[in-house]
Amino acid sequence: MQATLIKDLFASLHEGTLAEGDIKVEGWVKTNRDSGKIGFLSLNDGTSFLNLQAVYGGDNPLYEEMKKARTGAAVSLTGKLVVTPNAPQPFELKVTGFELIGDVADDYPLQKKRHSFEFLREIAHLRPRTNTFNALYRVRSVLAYAIHSFFFERGFVYVHTPEITTNDAEGAGQSFEVVTRSKNPYTDFYGVPASLTVSGQLHVEPFALAYRNVYTFGPTFRAERSNTPRHASEFWMIEPEMAFCDLSGDMAIIEALVKHCIAYVEEHCPDEMDFFDKFVAKGLKEKLHKVLHSEFKVMTYSEAIVILEKAVKEGRHFDYSKIEWGMDLQSEHERYLTEVVVGGPVFLIDYPKEIKAFYMKENPDGKTVAACDLLVPEEGEIVGGSQREDIYEVLKAKMEKAGNIEGLSWYLDLRRYGGCPHSGFGLGFDRFLSYITGVGNIRDTEPYPRNYGNLKY
Amino acid sequence: MQATLIKDLFASLHEGTLAEGDIKVEGWVKTNRDSGKIGFLSLNDGTSFLNLQAVYGGDNPLYEEMKKARTGAAVSLTGKLVVTPNAPQPFELKVTGFELIGDVADDYPLQKKRHSFEFLREIAHLRPRTNTFNALYRVRSVLAYAIHSFFFERGFVYVHTPEITTNDAEGAGQSFEVVTRSKNPYTDFYGVPASLTVSGQLHVEPFALAYRNVYTFGPTFRAERSNTPRHASEFWMIEPEMAFCDLSGDMAIIEALVKHCIAYVEEHCPDEMDFFDKFVAKGLKEKLHKVLHSEFKVMTYSEAIVILEKAVKEGRHFDYSKIEWGMDLQSEHERYLTEVVVGGPVFLIDYPKEIKAFYMKENPDGKTVAACDLLVPEEGEIVGGSQREDIYEVLKAKMEKAGNIEGLSWYLDLRRYGGCPHSGFGLGFDRFLSYITGVGNIRDTEPYPRNYGNLKY
Numbered sequence: 001m002q003a004t005l006i007k008d009l010f011a012s013l014h015e016g017t018l019a020e021g022d023i024k025v026e027g028w029v030k031t032n033r034d035s036g037k038i039g040f041l042s043l044n045d046g047t048s049f050l051n052l053q054a055v056y057g058g059d060n061p062l063y064e065e066m067k068k069a070r071t072g073a074a075v076s077l078t079g080k081l082v083v084t085p086n087a088p089q090p091f092e093l094k095v096t097g098f099e100l101i102g103d104v105a106d107d108y109p110l111q112k113k114r115h116s117f118e119f120l121r122e123i124a125h126l127r128p129r130t131n132t133f134n135a136l137y138r139v140r141s142v143l144a145y146a147i148h149s150f151f152f153e154r155g156f157v158y159v160h161t162p163e164i165t166t167n168d169a170e171g172a173g174q175s176f177e178v179v180t181r182s183k184n185p186y187t188d189f190y191g192v193p194a195s196l197t198v199s200g201q202l203h204v205e206p207f208a209l210a211y212r213n214v215y216t217f218g219p220t221f222r223a224e225r226s227n228t229p230r231h232a233s234e235f236w237m238i239e240p241e242m243a244f245c246d247l248s249g250d251m252a253i254i255e256a257l258v259k260h261c262i263a264y265v266e267e268h269c270p271d272e273m274d275f276f277d278k279f280v281a282k283g284l285k286e287k288l289h290k291v292l293h294s295e296f297k298v299m300t301y302s303e304a305i306v307i308l309e310k311a312v313k314e315g316r317h318f319d320y321s322k323i324e325w326g327m328d329l330q331s332e333h334e335r336y337l338t339e340v341v342v343g344g345p346v347f348l349i350d351y352p353k354e355i356k357a358f359y360m361k362e363n364p365d366g367k368t369v370a371a372c373d374l375l376v377p378e379e380g381e382i383v384g385g386s387q388r389e390d391i392y393e394v395l396k397a398k399m400e401k402a403g404n405i406e407g408l409s410w411y412l413d414l415r416r417y418g419g420c421p422h423s424g425f426g427l428g429f430d431r432f433l434s435y436i437t438g439v440g441n442i443r444d445t446e447p448y449p450r451n452y453g454n455l456k457y
Numbered sequence: 458m459q460a461t462l463i464k465d466l467f468a469s470l471h472e473g474t475l476a477e478g479d480i481k482v483e484g485w486v487k488t489n490r491d492s493g494k495i496g497f498l499s500l501n502d503g504t505s506f507l508n509l510q511a512v513y514g515g516d517n518p519l520y521e522e523m524k525k526a527r528t529g530a531a532v533s534l535t536g537k538l539v540v541t542p543n544a545p546q547p548f549e550l551k552v553t554g555f556e557l558i559g560d561v562a563d564d565y566p567l568q569k570k571r572h573s574f575e576f577l578r579e580i581a582h583l584r585p586r587t588n589t590f591n592a593l594y595r596v597r598s599v600l601a602y603a604i605h606s607f608f609f610e611r612g613f614v615y616v617h618t619p620e621i622t623t624n625d626a627e628g629a630g631q632s633f634e635v636v637t638r639s640k641n642p643y644t645d646f647y648g649v650p651a652s653l654t655v656s657g658q659l660h661v662e663p664f665a666l667a668y669r670n671v672y673t674f675g676p677t678f679r680a681e682r683s684n685t686p687r688h689a690s691e692f693w694m695i696e697p698e699m700a701f702c703d704l705s706g707d708m709a710i711i712e713a714l715v716k717h718c719i720a721y722v723e724e725h726c727p728d729e730m731d732f733f734d735k736f737v738a739k740g741l742k743e744k745l746h747k748v749l750h751s752e753f754k755v756m757t758y759s760e761a762i763v764i765l766e767k768a769v770k771e772g773r774h775f776d777y778s779k780i781e782w783g784m785d786l787q788s789e790h791e792r793y794l795t796e797v798v799v800g801g802p803v804f805l806i807d808y809p810k811e812i813k814a815f816y817m818k819e820n821p822d823g824k825t826v827a828a829c830d831l832l833v834p835e836e837g838e839i840v841g842g843s844q845r846e847d848i849y850e851v852l853k854a855k856m857e858k859a860g861n862i863e864g865l866s867w868y869l870d871l872r873r874y875g876g877c878p879h880s881g882f883g884l885g886f887d888r889f890l891s892y893i894t895g896v897g898n899i900r901d902t903e904p905y906p907r908n909y910g911n912l913k914y
Contacts, residue, residue, distance in 0.1 A: 003701060005669075007612055026701040027669075028875050046669035046700065047612055074666075074877040101701075102847070102876035125867040126874065128667035137664070141615040148605050155464055155504055158598040162905040163620065163653075163676045164633075164691050166912055176621075176635045177642070178653065180680050185634070189680055189690070190912035196620075196635065203905060203914060207594070209531075210585035212462075212484075212503035218676065219620045223637050223646055233646070234621050243503065244460060244483040244533075244558075390559070410582040410914065417583065418485050419559035420531040448619040448660060455623055455647035457660060457867065 001078065007047035009081070013090055024078045025052060025093065026101070028129070034067040041069065041095075043077065049135055049271040054079065056095040066098045072110060072129070074102035117444055124448050124457060132280065132439070135272035137447060139265055140433050146264035147217060147238055147429075150257055156240065157211040161200030163219060166192055166407055174198060176223045176233075196221040201239050201424060202359070202411055205388065208241035208422050209414055215240035217429070225452045229441040232430060234450040241424035247361075247370040247387045250423035251347050254374055254383050255296045257427070258345075262292045265436055272437075281438025287378060288436065294344040299337070301329075301351045301368065307341055308333055326352050331380045338375040347372045358402045359411075361387040361421075362394055372425075379435050385425025392416055458535065464504035466538070470547055481535045482509060482550065483558070485586070491524040498526065498552075500534065506592055506728040511536065513552040523555045529567060529586070531559035574901055581905050581914060589737065589896070592729035594904060596722055597890050603721035604674060604695055604886075607714055613697065614668040618657030620676060623649055623864055631655060633680045633690075653678040658696050658881060659816070659868055662845065665698035665879050666871055672697035674886070682909045686898040689887060691907040698881035704818075704827040704844045707880035708804050711831055711840050712753045714884070715802075719749045722893055729894075738895025744835060745893065751801040756794070758786075758808045758825065764798055765790055783809050788837045795832040804829045815859045816868075818844040818878075819851055829882075836892050842882025849873055 004023040012018040027045030034040070034056075041054040054077055056066050069075055078097035083090065109115075109123055110130060120127040127133040151158065164178050175195040179185035186193050197203075200216035207214040220237045240257075242249060266273060266288070277285045308323045320330045329348075338346050350368040353360070360369035370387035389395040392415040399405040399412065433445045443449035448457045461480040469475040484502030491497070491513075498511040511534050513523050526532055535554035540547065566572075566580055567587060577584040584590040608615065621635050632652040636642035643650050654660075657673035664671040677694045697714075699706060723730060723745070734742045756764075765780045777787045786805075795803050807825040810817070817826035827844035846852040849872040856862040856869065890902045900906035905914045 005612070026877070028666075046665075046667055072875045074875040101878075102872075102874075104875050105873040108874050123867075125663035125870060128664050134667060137616065138614055138668070140617070141613075144615050144617075145605060145609045148602060152602045155462070156598075157595055158601050159594065159904055160597070160601075160676070160693055162691060162903075162907060162914070164678070164907050164912065165905075166914060176637060176646075178633045179636055179642075180633060185636075189633075189682075189909065190907070191910055192912055194912055206582035207585055207904070208503075209485075210503055210591060211595070219617070221621070225646070234619060236617055410580075413582060415559075416562040417559075417565050418529045418531040418561050420483070421558075446619075447616055447664070448622075450619060450621050450647070452646060453648055455621065455649055455651055457619070457623060 003045075003076075005047040006043070006045045006050065006052050009052065009091065010048055010050055018083065018091065020082050021080065022078070023081050023093070024076065025054075026076045027052075027074070029069050029071055029073045029075060031071060032067065032069050034063075039063065039067050041066070041077075043075070043093075049131075049138065049275065052093055053089045054093040054095050056098070060095065062095075062098045065100070066095070069098075069100060070104050070108075072104040072108050073100060075099065076101055117441065121443060121449070122456075128447075131275060133444070135269075135275050136433075136437055136439055136445065139269050139272050139437055140445065142265055142268045143261060143433055143436065144217075144429070146261045147257070149264070150260045151213075151215050151240065154213065156213040156215050157207065159200075159204050159207045159214050159216050160218060161197065161203040161216040161239075163197050163221075164194050165197050165203070166194065167197075167202065174222055174224065176221050198222055199239065199426065200237065201241070201426065202408070204239055204241050205411070205422070205424070206414055208243045208424070209418065209420070212243045213240070227452050229443070230431065232442045232446060232449055232451050235431075235442070235446070236429035238427040238429055239424060241422060243420055243422045245387075245423045246421050247349065247372060247385075247423060250385045250387065250425060251296070251298070251349075251372055254347075254372070254385060254425055254427075255345075258374070258383070259292050261432070262288050262436065266292075276437050276439070284438040291345055291376060296374070297342050297344065297346040298349060299342070299346055300349055304329070304333075304337055304348055307337065311336065326354065328355050334373075334375045334380040335377070338380070339377045343377070345374060345376045347374055356386070358398045358404070359386075359388050359395070361389045370423075376435070382432060382435055383425050383427050385423065387421060387423040390415055390419045390421055392419070460502075460533075462504040463500070463502045463507065463509050466509065466548065467505055467507055475540065475548065477539050478537065479535065480538050480550070481533065482511075483533045484509075484531070486526050486528055486530045486532060488528060489524065489526050491520075496520065496524050498523070498534075500532070500550075506588075506595065506732065509550055510546045511550040511552050513555070517552065519552075519555045522557070523552070526555075526557060527561050527565075529561040529565050530557060532556065533558055574898065578900060578906070579913075585904075588732060590901070592726075592732050593890075593894055593896055593902065596726050596729050596894055597902065599722055599725045600718060600890055600893065601674075601886070603718045604714070606721070607717045608670075608672050608697065611670065613670040613672050614664065616657075616661050616664045616671050616673050617675060618654065618660035618673040618696075620654050620678075621651050622654045622660070623651065624654075624659065631679055631681065633678050655679055656696065656883065657694065658698070658883065659865070661696055661698050662868070662879070662881070663871055665700045665881070666875065666877070669700045670697070684909050686900070687888065689899045689903060689906055689908050692888075692899070692903070693886035695884040695886055696881060698879060700877050700879045702844075702880045703878050704806065704829060704842075704880060707842045707844065707882060708753070708755070708806075708829055711804075711829070711842060711882055712802075715831070715840070716749055718889070719745050719893065723749075733894050733896070738897075741895040748802055748833060753831070754799050754801065754803040755806060756799070756803055757806055761786070761790075761794055761805055764794065768793065783811065785812050791830075791832045791837040792834070795837070796834045800834070802831060802833045804831055813843070815855045815861070816843075816845050816852070818846045827880075833892070839889060839892055840882050840884050842880065844878060844880040847872055847876045847878055849876070
């Protein structure tokens with residue numbers, strides 16, 4: 001008999017097509033208790049966040065065997081599915097057949113009691129079996145698909161930009177080097193030094209000038225020696241790039257993408273989101289729902305500075321209180337702007353050129369660039385974007401100043417061969433997942449986190 | 458005026474809703490020729506493989522300026538879209554307005570003449586603008602989405618397995634090492650030596666034991682010093698893993714996936730596939746169509762050996778003609794089996810355990826393992842899969858023999874904590890794209906190829 005998937009039972013229930021009758025299910029024991037006369041086994045088969053309750057009676061010849069099935073054991077059950085309109089669960093399985101497929105050793109670390117996230121981080125190969133992490137990595141998967149579907153439906157071309165590059169984009173110390181165990185480890189394989197990518201943006205831009213709308217979505221790396229809940233040395237990034245698109249077009253895509261993702265997760269992971277809302281981050285669903293139904297505002301960096309200066313004068317406390325034009329905003333400033341001043345998502349635009357990257361388009365004022373950071377309540381910045389400098393001479397001068405023109409002549413070429421206004425942005429996938437689930441530490445949002453001093457598996 | 462996308466014009470045409478009227482388009486000049494009295498500019502905007510023909514008359518005040526627009530230039534055109542039922546192209550744009558957005562320098566390498574693939578490999582930032590590579594990377598994008606949609610629709614959870622690992626899975630020399638520029642480059646950052654992953658399989662298996670059906674799809678790396686059209690040092694792999702699934706279940710998923718992908722590309726990239734069929738690999742569409750409508754056969758390795766022995770006796774020439782049980786099959790043998798013997802796709806199963814990986818499930822005969830390789834005509838092997846060894850003692854003994862038990866105790870754990878029969882496979886994405894498009898060199902299928910001695914960009 002083909003096994004029935006628990007997700008299909010719940011789907012049928014919602015569609016009103018659930019049929020009673022004989023089925024087989026396979027999965028893992030979540031809990032199992034018996035009174036001597038009747039037993040209740042809660043089964044999770046991995047296809048749904050929800051469990052199937054299985055009931056077995058004392059008259060069952062397998063009763064003694066079945067009551068010994070322990071949390072975590074893989075089992076196969078056959079029996080009759082019956083609807084139970086008066087019980088807490090909508091249906092249950094009246095067990096007739098039982099098979100223990102894989103037992104659990106006595107030292108199984110996931111017993112019924114609660115475990116700390118720190119403890120679970122040490123057993124990354126088992127934590128997807130717990131409620132929190134099971135919900136988390138399913139949302140991660142659905143969120144990834146939400147992103148692909150958003151771009152696919154809009155005709156964007158997905159480009160696999162390279163992981164190994166010659167281009168140490170952010171300067172010395174931030175990149176990992178790729179070597180082989182040989183006489184000249186740095187050059188024996190490729191002939192030139194190789195780094196792990198810190199961003200696919202420069203590599204994806206040429207594709208925007210061929211396909212108009214493109215994106216990359218893949219792993220990126222930073223060898224940052226910081227150990228905060230927001231830093232990982234390996235993480236996934238989404239980096240779209242649109243030709244014939246200025247900063248306002250860029251912001252329109254960012255807003256549409258963020259809303260699409262929230263709506264998609266709401267629709268496809270209702271049980272998981274209920275769980276997070278209840279047990280991980282109270283108020284999460286309301287927070288996201290607000291973002292989904294708000295109009296994203298726009299504020300210039302210069303306006304923000306005036307507002308922050310005024311706030312300090314009126315007694316608002318910031319740890320970093322020396323507000324002046326040209327400064328990098330701190331997280332506390334960003335959160336004040338989005339939470340207190342705007343009360344919703346806001347794009348901060350037109351940053352001083354000195355604090356932004358060389359490839360950003362210089363505004364006519366000569367002082368700022370057409371950059372945008374999206375700030376959201378309870379988090380701060382989640383997206384950074386910009387229009388790109390498309391004037392050859394301006395870009396060349398900036399690259400000469402930044403000292404990165406060597407090895408990037410191909411990037412300059414794009415401004416000599418049919419260039420046009422284009423824009424793009426970067427969305428850190430793991431942080432975005434953290435924002436959407438309320439699971440605050442990036443090390444938990446990643447199946448096997450890597451960060452300074454920590455490499456397991 | 459908002460720009461109209463050329464893909465939308467062709468979509469409307471197919472739906473029978475194309476309306477004549479004033480539009481604006483933006484894109485790049487493919488060709489531009491004029492007779493002195495009338496000019497024809499072929500425009501590609503990147504959203505479609507197909508071009509829009511724009512016509513401009515001698516009476517147009519912009520005539521002199523427009524006729525100078527060169528191949529590769531970015532332009533904006535306004536005018537009236539008219540249907541042309543009697544012309545080769547279904548519609549054209551009668552130009553009223555023209556703007557040169559980005560000119561091309563004189564040294565633009567993509568003039569009208571044909572270029573070799575070798576030459577184009579040197580200008581990876583420009584080749585997506587050529588017909589072949591434009592078609593290729595759009596199919597690459599659609600194929601990636603076909604894979605995600607296949608698994609998403611079936612409830613599989615997408616897992617981002619790590620790129621940086623402690624696990625040099627295939628043994629010394631095949632892995633790249635990840636280091637930082639510091640005193641002790643190999644250990645200063647993580648405290649332990651770090652490699653780039655050669656496969657996500659071991660890391661994804663724990664998730665199958667939590668979600669039942671999972672897959673990983675991401676970059677993998679091999680530091681192989683071989684420079685063949687089939688080898689790249691960085692490539693994308695799809696590695697699904699299914700719990701409660703034996704080898705026959707595994708093969709059913711492989712067959713469904715391969716067919717889904719072919720059908721998806723046929724449906725979403727008809728113009729690109731026509732182009733490949735005509736200019737790159739004649740007979741391509743028929744080859745794929747046959748696979749789509751064939752039933753995949755199954756043959757044991759032992760049967761294959763008997764067939765190959767018989768073929769050699771009957772005079773069939775193989776470069777490697779010493780056929781004996783226990784040998785690794787060469788590509789020529791695989792192609793003979795799929796092309797001559799079966800005349801279609803065939804799974805070869807039950808390989809000698811000595812030539813297969815340690816994690817494959819030992820068959821009751823004690824000599825073979827429950828592995829399958831999918832062979833297809835004109836290519837040979839495209840997928841390798843297996844049921845996994847789920848008996849703790851058997852796996853432990855094999856790992857001790859292979860000498861890789863240290864650092865992989867977590868992998869063994871899966872056989873102690875609710876283990877069950879599970880299976881999976883690996884599909885090399887770049888090779889699969891090569892098979893589907895007929896573009897034979899893996900270095901062309903990748904946006905920025907990396908291989909021994911070659912690292913640009």
